[in-house]
Every structure is written in C-alpha cells, then in structure tokens.
Amino acid sequence: MNRIEYADVVVVGGGSCGCVMASRLSENPDRSVLLLEAGPSFSSxxxxxxxxxxxxxxxxGPGSEWTGTYSAELTSGVGRTIARGRVLGGSGAxxxxYFVRATxxxxxxxxxxVWSFDQVLPFYIGSETDLDSGVARRWHGxxxxxxxxxxxxxARHLLTTEFMKAAVNAGFPMQDDLNSPDASAGGVGAVPLNIHNGIRVSAALAYLLPILNRQNLRVQGDSTVTSLMFHGSKVIGVESIVDGVRNVxxxxTVILSAGAVHTPALLLRSGIGPADDLVALGISVEVDSPGVGRGFSDHPEVAVPITPMNxxxxASPALEAVLHSGDVEIRPYTRRFDRLIAGLAHGPHVVGVGxxxxTSRGSIGLRNTDPFEAPxxxxxxxxxxxxxxxxxxxVALARDLLASPSMSSxxxxxxxxxxxxxxxxxxxLSGSARMGPESDSTSxxxxxxxxxxxDGLFVVDTSAFPVVPSRGPHATAIMFAERVADLIADHDRRAEA
Ligand SMILES: Cc1cc2nc3c(=O)[nH]c(=O)nc-3n(C[C@H](O)[C@H](O)[C@H](O)COP(=O)(O)OP(=O)(O)OC[C@H]3O[C@@H](n4cnc5c(N)ncnc54)[C@H](O)[C@@H]3O)c2cc1C
Structure with a gap:
C-alpha cells in the first residue's frame, strides 16, 4: 500500500457531473475536496x-487515449463495443x-x-451563458x-439548411430556441451547442480547470477507485489504484460520479446491489439494493443512409439542427462518421433517428470482481x-423529408x-442507480x-436520473450536479444556523 490520505469529500470520477461537484463543493474554503479520475488529468x-x-x-476512435470501452448487447444478437469518456471532463470532453435541455x-x-421543472430551471439558467442575442433572456443565463x-x-452546413427547409415545408414549426420550454411541443430548430470559437467546452474546461488554484481542492488523474470502504452503515473512504499501487x-462523504456504467459497477463491487448477484460473485452484501444496474434507459438510434451529391x-459541428416529432429526434449529421471520428472504417453518410x-430498460452486471474489467x-x-x-x-418520416423537393436535389x-x-x-445511458421514493424497492x-x-454516500451522475430525458442528457447532467451541490450547501447552511 502506498499511503493513506484524508479529504472532507471525495468525488469519484471527473466527468461532466464530477467536475461540477468538485468545483461547487470546493467553493467552501473550509471543505477539502479530492477528485479522483481514472483517466488523464490536466493542470490548466x-x-x-x-x-x-x-x-x-x-x-x-479506436485506440483513443481519452476513452474506455465496454461490450454491449443492443438487442438480441446485436453486439457493439461502446466508448465513454475516460479523461478529465469525462464523456462531456x-x-x-449538443446541449439541449430536457422538456x-x-x-x-x-x-x-426537489426536482420539479420550476425547481430545476434556475440551475439550467445558472449553469450557462447563452451567447445568442435572439433568445428570450427569461429562460437563459x-x-x-x-x-x-x-x-x-x-454559417450552417448545406445539409442542415436544406433539412430545416424540408421540415418547415412539411408543416413542422420552426423552433428558434430548443432550450425554451415552448420547444417541447416539437418542431425543427438549431441545436444549442456548448461549443465556443470551435472549442468543445467540457465541464473540466468550464468549471474545474479555471479554479485549480484553490488550496482546498486536489484533482488526481490516473486514479481508478476500486471499492468503497465502510464502517457499519457509514462510508469511511475509498480504495484506489494509482500506477499499480493501492491507495486509501x-x-x-463520498460522491460517486463515475458515470452511468461505472457507478453501478463500483456499487456492486463494494457490496451494494441485488443480493443474489453479489453472493454469486462472492461479494459480501453491504446493502441489498435490487435496483443497482437494473432498469436503465437510453435512446436507441437507427441510421438512415444517404448519399450527398456534393x-x-x-469543420461544422457534427449536428447543427434536429427535428422533434412525437417521440423521435431526427438528426441530419453534417458528415460521415469516419470523417468525424479518426480511425473508423469508411461508412455511409447517415441521418440519425433517435x-x-x-420503453426498453437495460441492465448492467459484473462479469467478475476485477475493477479494471468493464461490466x-x-x-x-x-x-x-x-x-x-x-x-x-x-425512419419513414426521415426518408420522406430526404425525398422532399428541397433535399432531393x-x-x-x-x-x-x-x-x-x-x-x-x-x-x-441514464438511470442505472435511480432516485425514487422509498416505496419503490428498485430505487x-x-x-x-x-x-x-x-450514510455519507451519494451518486451524482446520470445513473441517478429516474429515466433518460427526452433530449440528450448533457445539459441536464450539468444542471443536475449544480442542483445537488446546492442541496448540499443548503444542508451545510442549515447546520451552521
Ligand atoms: C461519444 C459520446 C457522445 C455524446 N454526445 C452527446 C451530446 O452531444 N449531447 C448530449 O447531451 N449527450 C451526449 N453524450 C452523453 C453525455 O456526454 C453524457 O451523458 C454525460 O457526459 C455523462 O456525464 P456523467 O458525469 O454522468 O459521466 P461521464 O462524463 O461519463 O464521467 C464519468 C467519469 O468517471 C470516470 N471514472 C469511471 N470509473 C471510475 C473509477 N472507478 N474511478 C475513478 N474515475 C472513474 C471516467 O473516466 C469519467 O471521466 C455523449 C456521450 C458519448 C460517450
């Protein structure tokens, strides 16, 4: 063993939510915060x-130094290897x-x-600076x-422009601001992006790296947390592996922000999960919690191939506009995926239908107790x-739009x-360790x-969402961490009063 350290709060995982949590919690100079990130970290x-x-x-792409992968079965007989961010900033890096709010x-x-729309709206607003002058300021920060x-x-890509025209010609309303609550009615609109001057602004860039000089904050990369430590029903710390050496x-207070795949895996390895599954793997049961890893939700996506004539x-962003119709989101990507992701084999240009x-609900389970093996x-x-x-x-709607006069040329x-x-x-992926009422044994x-x-153990990442929102989750993940950090600060304020 290397050494034993202490922090008032340990944040496990420096992804979208973890960066927000470490940044907000370390605003209190009396609280020491240690962020442990499995992937590489940066100093500024x-x-x-x-x-x-x-x-x-x-x-x-294949061999990326910024991702980790896991094997998935999308549906019976359809397997995939899937990447998530494994770097400071996480998947958001x-x-x-695409930075669209939930409806x-x-x-x-x-x-x-705690989580009605009226209560979360101030945290969406507080998390952003919306740079567009045309949006109604009452909804924006x-x-x-x-x-x-x-x-x-x-500045829009030709395919984006023609797709938007085709959708409007087909009778869909134009939504000037997909982050306004009115946009939940559906229609076509330009995607709000957390991209500034061509730079993808992750939570690491926005929240964490600018405040790294705080004396009470430490960020440690290349540190994989392998299990949680308990005394009775209280969390008392974490074990991690840094350069092959075990650390304690x-x-x-431990905040799990390891993402919706690795947070449930870490809970399971630490003995919190469905008792039968844990016993089968030889893991001693700390808490029989049947919902860990079970019942997650995500957005299936089908690719509709197209052949652009020119x-x-x-250098456009991957996606500049979307159409919401009923339960689907149609995504006219600006170019082929092998042009967006280095190292991919040549494939068709596609329009995505999400x-x-x-109604599908998935499950995440350990293969074994090896902390470096993905579930x-x-x-x-x-x-x-x-x-x-x-x-x-x-898919039929997407193909109709693509066959319309404005797009068929x-x-x-x-x-x-x-x-x-x-x-x-x-x-x-969301909802793999869900919030919910006590009456729901799977929450x-x-x-x-x-x-x-x-006692003392929190989950703050998209695992905690009751269900995946009907829009991409990144804006909601940032809002969510802002809201939880404020709940914790509020708790502190009450304790001091
Ligand atoms: C390729 C890709 C593209 C996407 N595009 C969009 C998009 O455009 N718009 C959108 O809304 N959503 C998008 N998403 C989803 C969105 O980015 C994620 O939902 C969001 O970033 C999740 O945030 P998180 O904090 O829950 O987890 P993550 O951001 O995934 O953070 C988890 C972090 O924990 C670390 N970690 C894991 N295990 C451990 C451990 N044992 N010890 C220490 N650290 C650990 C990981 O390395 C990672 O940095 C995309 C996701 C991916 C993967």
Missing part, C-alpha cells in the same frame, strides 16, 4: 490537448456538443420534492460557466412493438430492406441522491 485550461478541444471531431414534462418522472450558442443561419483515502470538406422515449451492458432495444412502430415511423436516399437494421445507441437513491442504507 491551456494544458488540454487540441484533440479534446476541437469540436469538429469526436476523439473516440469527447461528445458531440418540462420530463421532470414529471422525478421526485417532485448570462453568467454561468457553460457557453451555449447555435450555429447562425449564414479516508472520508466521511461532398465538401467542412427514439427519445423508449456487461444489455440494452433490450426495440424489443417492444410500440418502440419498433415508433422507430419505423421515425442534394442527396440520394438508397433503398433499405429492413428500416431497423442499422441499430445503434445515442450513448445517453437506489433518495431525492437528495443519498444511497439508501449507507
């Missing part, structure tokens, strides 16, 4: 490599830059005590860390009739035998994100 904003800053590419009705599934802007009309950090090189309210992830995508029908209708649409064959995932957390049955 300027230390972040160009590959992570460049928003025109996704640095997640390698993602597409007000998405929060109906969240505990209303001007002082928050995350910059948000939409690609202006004059003692702490009364392909011009572009099913944003899917198995099973999605059960498109296994219900209702999902298959919604996805088929979405720009792209050809090859025929396809099975509209659902090109199945993928949007990489929006792992209370409404303040405290793990039931363990």
């Amino acid at each position: 904003v300027t230390d972040v490599p160009a590959a992570l800053r460049d928003a025109s590419m996704l640095p997640i 390698v993602n597409g830059g 007000p009705s998405d929060f109906d599934a969240w505990p209303q005590s 001007s002082y928050g860390p995350m910059p948000v802007a939409r690609t202006p009309e004059r 950090v003692r702490s009364d 392909e011009t090189p572009t 099913l944003m309210r899917s 198995d992830v099973v999605y059960h995508y498109l296994e219900s009739d209702v999902d298959r029908r919604a996805m088929r209708d979405g 720009k792209v050809e649409v090859p025929s396809i035998d099975d509209p659902l064959a090109a199945l993928g995932t949007s990489l929006h 792992v957390l209370d409404d303040h994100c405290r793990v039931r049955g363990v």
Whole structure:
C-alpha cells in the first residue's frame, strides 16, 4: 500500500457531473475536496490537448487515449463495443456538443420534492451563458460557466439548411430556441451547442480547470477507485489504484460520479446491489439494493443512409439542427462518421433517428470482481412493438423529408430492406442507480441522491436520473450536479444556523 490520505469529500470520477461537484463543493474554503479520475488529468485550461478541444471531431476512435470501452448487447444478437469518456471532463470532453435541455414534462418522472421543472430551471439558467442575442433572456443565463450558442443561419452546413427547409415545408414549426420550454411541443430548430470559437467546452474546461488554484481542492488523474470502504452503515473512504499501487483515502462523504456504467459497477463491487448477484460473485452484501444496474434507459438510434451529391470538406459541428416529432429526434449529421471520428472504417453518410422515449430498460452486471474489467451492458432495444412502430415511423418520416423537393436535389436516399437494421445507441445511458421514493424497492437513491442504507454516500451522475430525458442528457447532467451541490450547501447552511 502506498499511503493513506484524508479529504472532507471525495468525488469519484471527473466527468461532466464530477467536475461540477468538485468545483461547487470546493467553493467552501473550509471543505477539502479530492477528485479522483481514472483517466488523464490536466493542470490548466491551456494544458488540454487540441484533440479534446476541437469540436469538429469526436476523439473516440479506436485506440483513443481519452476513452474506455465496454461490450454491449443492443438487442438480441446485436453486439457493439461502446466508448465513454475516460479523461478529465469525462464523456462531456469527447461528445458531440449538443446541449439541449430536457422538456418540462420530463421532470414529471422525478421526485417532485426537489426536482420539479420550476425547481430545476434556475440551475439550467445558472449553469450557462447563452451567447445568442435572439433568445428570450427569461429562460437563459448570462453568467454561468457553460457557453451555449447555435450555429447562425449564414454559417450552417448545406445539409442542415436544406433539412430545416424540408421540415418547415412539411408543416413542422420552426423552433428558434430548443432550450425554451415552448420547444417541447416539437418542431425543427438549431441545436444549442456548448461549443465556443470551435472549442468543445467540457465541464473540466468550464468549471474545474479555471479554479485549480484553490488550496482546498486536489484533482488526481490516473486514479481508478476500486471499492468503497465502510464502517457499519457509514462510508469511511475509498480504495484506489494509482500506477499499480493501492491507495486509501479516508472520508466521511463520498460522491460517486463515475458515470452511468461505472457507478453501478463500483456499487456492486463494494457490496451494494441485488443480493443474489453479489453472493454469486462472492461479494459480501453491504446493502441489498435490487435496483443497482437494473432498469436503465437510453435512446436507441437507427441510421438512415444517404448519399450527398456534393461532398465538401467542412469543420461544422457534427449536428447543427434536429427535428422533434412525437417521440423521435431526427438528426441530419453534417458528415460521415469516419470523417468525424479518426480511425473508423469508411461508412455511409447517415441521418440519425433517435427514439427519445423508449420503453426498453437495460441492465448492467459484473462479469467478475476485477475493477479494471468493464461490466456487461444489455440494452433490450426495440424489443417492444410500440418502440419498433415508433422507430419505423421515425425512419419513414426521415426518408420522406430526404425525398422532399428541397433535399432531393442534394442527396440520394438508397433503398433499405429492413428500416431497423442499422441499430445503434445515442450513448445517453441514464438511470442505472435511480432516485425514487422509498416505496419503490428498485430505487437506489433518495431525492437528495443519498444511497439508501449507507450514510455519507451519494451518486451524482446520470445513473441517478429516474429515466433518460427526452433530449440528450448533457445539459441536464450539468444542471443536475449544480442542483445537488446546492442541496448540499443548503444542508451545510442549515447546520451552521
Ligand atoms: C461519444 C459520446 C457522445 C455524446 N454526445 C452527446 C451530446 O452531444 N449531447 C448530449 O447531451 N449527450 C451526449 N453524450 C452523453 C453525455 O456526454 C453524457 O451523458 C454525460 O457526459 C455523462 O456525464 P456523467 O458525469 O454522468 O459521466 P461521464 O462524463 O461519463 O464521467 C464519468 C467519469 O468517471 C470516470 N471514472 C469511471 N470509473 C471510475 C473509477 N472507478 N474511478 C475513478 N474515475 C472513474 C471516467 O473516466 C469519467 O471521466 C455523449 C456521450 C458519448 C460517450
């Protein structure tokens, strides 16, 4: 063993939520905060490599030094290897830059005590600086860390422009601001992006790296937390491996922000999960919590191939506009994925169709107790009739728009035998250690994100969402961490009063 350290709060995982938590919690100079991140860390904003800053590419290709992978079964017989961010900033450091808020009705599934739309709206607003002058200021922030802007009309990729025209001609409303609550009615609009001057602004860049000089904050990269430590029903610290050496950090407060795949895996390895599964792996049971790893949700995505007639090189963001119709989101990507992700084999240019309210619920389980082995992830995508029908209708709508006069002069649409064959995932995994009422035995957390049955242990990442929102989760992940940090600060304020 190397050494034993102490911190008032340990944050496990420096991804989108972990960076916000470490930044906000260390605003209190009397609280020492240690952030442990499995992947590489950086010492300043300027230390972040160009590959992570460049928003025109996704640095997640084969051999990427910024990602970890896991094997998944999307649906019976369809396997995939899937990447997530494994670097300071997490998946938000390698993602597409789409930064769209959840709709007000998405929060109906969240505990209303703390998470009604009215209660979360101030935290969406406080987390951002919306740089666009055309948006209604009542919905937007001007002082928050995350910059948000939409690609202006004059700068849009030709395919984006023609797609938006086709959607409007087909009768869909134009939404000037997809982050306004009114946009939940559906329609086509420019995607709010957390991209500024071509730079993908992750939570590491926005929240953490600018305040690294705080004396009470330490950020340690290349540190994989392997298990939690308990005394009775109280968490007392974490064990980690740094350069092959075991470390112990003692702490009364541990915040798990290792992401929706690795947070449940860490809970399971530490004895919090379905008792039968733990016993089968020889793990002693700390808390029998049947919902850990079970019942997660995500957005299945089907790719509709297109052949653009003229392909011009572009540095546009991957996605500049989307159409929301019913439960689907149609995504006219600006170029082929092998042009967005270095090292991918040549593939067709596609329009994506995401099913944003899917009935499928997946599960995450350990293969063994090796902390460096990713868990198995099973999605059960498109296994219900209702999902298959919604996805088929979405693909048909996408193909109709592509065949419309405004688009048919720009792209050809090859025929396809099975509209659902090109199945993928949007990489929006949420709800693998959910919040919920005590009456729901599958909820792992209370409404303040405290793990039931363990004092001092919190989950603050998209695992905690009751269900994946009907929009991409990144903006909601940042809001969520802001809100939890404020709940903790509020608790401190009350304790001092
Ligand atoms: C390629 C990709 C593209 C995406 N594009 C978009 C998009 O454009 N818009 C959108 O809304 N959403 C997008 N998403 C989803 C979105 O980025 C994520 O939902 C969000 O970033 C999740 O935040 P998080 O804090 O829950 O987890 P993450 O950001 O994944 O953070 C988890 C962190 O924990 C670390 N970690 C894991 N295990 C351990 C351990 N044992 N010890 C220490 N550290 C650990 C990881 O290395 C990682 O840094 C995308 C996701 C991916 C993967």
